[in-house]
Amino acid sequence: MSKIVLLRHGESIWNKENLFTGWYDVDLSDQGKVEAKRAGELLKAEGFTFDVAFTSVLKRAIRTLGMALDELDLLWIPIEKSWKLNERHYGALQGLNKAQTAAKYGDEQVLVWRRSYDTPPPPLEESDPRYPGSDPRYAGLTKAEIPTTECLKDTVARVLPYWNDTIAPAIKSGKKVVIAAHGNSLRALVKYLDGISDDDIVGLNIPTGIPLVYELDAHLKPIKNYYLGDQAEIAAKAAAVAAQGKAK
Ligand SMILES: O=C(O)[C@H](O)COP(=O)(O)O
Numbered sequence: 001m002s003k004i005v006l007l008r009h010g011e012s013i014w015n016k017e018n019l020f021t022g023w024y025d026v027d028l029s030d031q032g033k034v035e036a037k038r039a040g041e042l043l044k045a046e047g048f049t050f051d052v053a054f055t056s057v058l059k060r061a062i063r064t065l066g067m068a069l070d071e072l073d074l075l076w077i078p079i080e081k082s083w084k085l086n087e088r089h090y091g092a093l094q095g096l097n098k099a100q101t102a103a104k105y106g107d108e109q110v111l112v113w114r115r116s117y118d119t120p121p122p123p124l125e126e127s128d129p130r131y132p133g134s135d136p137r138y139a140g141l142t143k144a145e146i147p148t149t150e151c152l153k154d155t156v157a158r159v160l161p162y163w164n165d166t167i168a169p170a171i172k173s174g175k176k177v178v179i180a181a182h183g184n185s186l187r188a189l190v191k192y193l194d195g196i197s198d199d200d201i202v203g204l205n206i207p208t209g210i211p212l213v214y215e216l217d218a219h220l221k222p223i224k225n226y227y228l229g230d231q232a233e234i235a236a237k238a239a240a241v242a243a244q245g246k247a248k
Contacts, residue, residue: 001223002171002216005048005178006186009064010035010209018098018244020121022090023132023147025058035209036064040071042228043211051175052078054167056085056182057137064209065180083138084162087182091121091149094130102247110245116151117198123148152188152201159188168220183241186212193222207237 010032014021028036053069055061062081069075093101093113102110113121124131126148132138133146147154171177179189183206191201193214206212207227215223227234 001218002174002220003048003176004171004214004216005043005050006189006212006214007039007064007068007178007180008183008186008206008208008210008212009058009060009180010039010067012060012208015208020090020093020096020098020101022087022094022150023058024094024130026060028060028063032060032064032208033067036067037071039064039209039211039228040068043068044072046228048072048178048211049176050074050077050178052080052170053178053180054080054082054085055180056087056185057081057083058086058182061085061180061182065178068178068180068211080166082162082166083141084158085179085181085185088152088155088184088188089132089147089150091123091147092128093121094124098244099246099248102245107246111202114245115202117201118151118153120149120151120154152184152191155184156188156191159185160192163189163192171216171220183208193220194225203242205238205241207234207241210234210237 011029012021012026012032013029014024014026016029049072053065055065065079066075069077098110112119126133131148138146167177167179186206187201187204190196190204196204211228212225213228214225217223
């Protein structure tokens, strides 16, 4: 049996302001830093240790991982960063306020953009300053790999090969693994691990800064999964994520 930990970054400044973020590289809010430290404390209290860590190329996930590893005195372990663990690209919605977008287009439309499996948000033009094509961290990507928008299906299509080619072999070799990533790149992974249907994934919301433990069998099939911490508080945090896309 292997145990892995999935960790969504702590609250970011744009989470706090309720803005669609995607590939925008925003830092943690003060609350997000508290959450990241707390995640490390929880992992330490439960006796977790790690041999290798995987994260995205976005600072909110990298910083969360660093702060959690610092609590565990594991800042020295190898950290592999990949764009394949980035947040889902939010296309032309990036930078817009979620509640205001719902007030303009309706709660239902925003739910489709946020949570449907295969309907992407409106795309960016390549001339848009938000297009990631000239960002040096994506210099190694092919044109086809650089998104102008993504639905969850598109995110699964990059997260899953990274899981299969890089993360799963590390787990199978006996390494203890932590993955610090994002709400939707982790939804992509959880959908795959738990075999969640395209319809049911709409209802899955992952709270910020809470360690999600998966116990896996020898074939890396989940035996069980659970969040560390106060379960009522975690459920309230997940419900708050769901409510971010409502006009109110
Ligand atoms: O990119 C974002 O805005 C968030 O990290 C995830 O947003 P969502 O919960 O609206 O999909």
